[in-house]
Amino acid sequence: MKVHVRVPATSANLGPGFDSLGLALGLYNEVTASEADGVTVAIEGEGAGRFASGEKNVVARGVRLAYEAAGRPFKGCALRCLNRIPGARGLGSSAAAWVGGLVAGNTLLGTPLPPSAVLTLAARAEGHPDNVAAALLGGLTVSCASADGATAVALPALPALRWVVLIPDVTSATADARAVLPATIRREDAVFNVQRVALLLAALHANRPDALSVALDDRLHQPYRTRLFPWMTDVIAAARGAGALGCVLSGAGPSILAVAMDGAPAVASAMERALHAARIGGTARELPLDTTGAVSRIDVS
Secondary structure: OEEEEEEEEEEEOOOOOOOOEEEEEEEEEEEEEEEOOEEEEEEEEOOOOOOOOOOOOHHHHHHHHHHHHHOOOOOEEEEEEEEOOOOOOOOOHHHHHHHHHHHHHHHHOOOOOOHHHHHHHHHHHHOOOHHHHHHHHOOEEEEEEEOOEEEEEEEOOOOOOEEEEEEEOOOOOHHHHHHOOOOOOOHHHHHHHHHHHHHHHHHHHOOOHHHHHHHOOOOOOHHHHOOOOOOHHHHHHHHHHOOOOEEEEOOOOOOEEEEEOOOHHHHHHHHHHHHHHOOOOEEEEEEOEOOOOOEEEEEOO
16 A cells, blocks of 8 residues: 655745744645555655655654554655755745655554644644644644644635745755744834734735735844845845735745735746845745645555
8 A cells, every 4th residue: 555645835934923823835745655664765856865765764754753653563664755845945844744754654554643643743843833734734824832732723815815935045954043043032022023923814814915014024033034144135125126015034944935916926036136136046936825735645556
């Protein structure tokens, strides 16, 4: 029996929703898994020749984690990974690997783990729930972690919105992007972000895209991460100048996510020009909203 899993790319934070908001995008990694003696991992696309091809591979670790959580013995698995999500770019490649492995393992076992358990396992493995929640559920997700596990709710996002992602050629480690954040923040900044997270969710619920220009602002992480990505300010300004409703750092970066109602090609071109002006290569592309999250199917042939 073989299991096929498809997992979307994700963008976390969406400006003010640090470690709580996630968005699933129509760019996918695919995993094919079957039980085997020992672990083998064949990788195509992004990460081929760089990612671990044995037991240390994150997808394989996700499969093992599902078996352990279900109380089943794990002898091994044969994996084939087709990766389209670029690594270390702030588009949830690590979350996709954990989710892909967990869903594959759970499906091979006959799905003994409920979705809530898979979410909690993925969030603990990843260290935060925002990307894994969106990868599992699809759409726009709100998530939080507690001592009892992770909780997430998927919300509808306005179908008229267009999402443009600028993917620079440079990479960034999440650990480095977190290291620049302060240990404490001012109360004014906390209030600023609470207001904007609330406004963002209300604007999407009430079909008020005009409010996004204010709702996507942030004071908790983006101002500090400009020291890692000094070109980010010019890229965001270029996107807004070309008609974007808002523009934010995607996760821990360096990718940048813009949202527009119309004129997505113009926004993409403006972002690329601003990045290239800083002598950094990269490509901007419009990605559809993924509304299904991780999906699996069984091939019994």
